[in-house]
Amino acid sequence: MTLAIGFLVFPGFNILDLTGPLAAFDTVSRDRSPRPYRLEVLSEPGGAVASSCGLPVVTLPLEGRSPDLLLVVGGRGVDRAAAVPQLLAFIRDATAGRVASVCTGAFLLAAAGRLDGRRATTHWRHAATLQRQYPGVRVEMDRIFIKDGPVWSSAGITAGIDLALALIEEDLGVEAARGTARDLVVYHRRPGGQSQFSALLDLEPPSDRIQAALRYVREHLHEALSVDRLAAVAHLSPRQFGRAFLAETGQTPAKAVERLRAEAARPRIEDGIEPIEAIARDVGFSDPERMRRAFLRAFGQPPQALRRGRRAAAA
Template sequence: MRDIAFLIFPGFQILDLTGPLAAFELAKGVGVPDPYRCFVVSQSGGPVRSSSGLEVTASKIRSKPYDTLTVVGADLLSRPYDLPDISDHLARAAAKGTRRVASVCTGAFFLAEAGLLDGRRATTHWKQTAQLQRQFPKVKVEPNRIFVKEGGIWTSAGVTAGIDQALAMIEEDLGSAVSHEVARLLVVYHRRPGGQSQFSAMADMEPATDRMREVLTYMREHLHEQLSTEHLAAIACLSPRQFGRAFLMETGETPAKAVERLRVEVARQRVERSAEPIELIAHSVGFRDPERMRRAFIRVTGHPPQSVRRLSHQKGVDDPLAIAQ
């Protein structure tokens, strides 16, 4: 039996806890009897209030290693003082033999503060990827991933991505049949692979500087045109190399990936909401041909445009979960 613990603190996001916790709970009795024993822990134990106001009673985190210790996310901008203390617990857990140390959403900031992500690939919610990269430059932030596994360190994107990560852990422990059955019990459409891009509202992103905000606005307004890095760098009055570094630091994306994601997000809305031909949509948002758009859709959403259209029509009828995060 493996001990699975979730580390919470005041202001934590309730779904970051309950989603993956439910996945491990439902694995009990599916294939292997009682494979997991689940704990909710905090620094001192007792009632812990979530950001929604719901209180969860936690046990005090123990010194004996857990099999898996996952720290959940929260609005860290309002609680930066929590980082050092909680990160100390994570660093000690990793040093004492905890097999997997993981995070959901902004819980990645705690792992980074503990030094567990130095030199490693990691992800977090799309809104915080740029901040994670700025605050912890030794981390190799991958903003487009649902979850990232590097050895015994796991990080996942926002909210429901914690379920995908938990299902991947269950598959690692108990096999794909058990993982798929748990997904079915959760009424999850399917387990998204870690490499699938998390859906991000790139169109709503606001970089830190006016220079990059102007570039992003230009991208949005000229998607149908060729948007090379050199052209965008000229708009920012920077060399292509300087622009590429600055844009990545402020948005968590390379300029080319940002253009692709913007095009997919705009095209996706039209694919879902209209009966326009796919070829017409592709050309109108700047893709040279439908095949390029198809490949971009698969990278960003995990589905080709035709599947996105079909599943959007099924939503609310016979599909239990929309394909977007």
């Protein structure tokens, strides 16, 4: 059976949000008969649609289209796209068995109500804004991609390839996904639970109070960092602090502390000089097992695997 995939674009979309997943689905379809996927690029009016870099893509109009998978891309024009009622109605009423988004395409899924009560992710730079604008969405900024029932979402830009490979694996099996990754010269498909780029190290929340709390965390990683202690630094009640921190960073305080500790430990783990137990203690993990679980959530690998990988690369 051939599944129809509709890639929904708009003026100002990011070209790689489209071409990355498109290439994955096209690659796995080339030598198979019948082809597992039929690929269509859609837009509200149809015709040529310019990407954010100026490169136009020829599209089909939405009217009469009913893909089995609707994949909404992101890009600079997403705010203008969210103001187009016909586009949101198409996303809202789509009878596709699955809907998905790449990067800020999640904002269009959210605006159409497809993410209400669901877990979702987006580019780390925009995760806090997504959470703030759509409080009914459970935004998880520390994920490459997320599947919540029939709704999938991915982080920014190249994470769309990880999303596509995961969908291929679900449809055609793990060997098809691995073969596609090899053809695309992708080393391997990153697990969905792996964190995005070290977002919290570069994150600048809008309020001075949350900035102060994050700065305090970075300077006191080796100490016990309870919500009460961080709330006092921010001059907020623990309840107010927890709500404000989540709204501005897309993370709970506990997750942020864990991730910052993992990111501080990683270069020391890869250096391969210090004992892992000493590193865990020095960055604030109560024991190596807690650090191992945090590394699995953050990087998809335990500390020992990262250390072996760096040694092998050096050799």
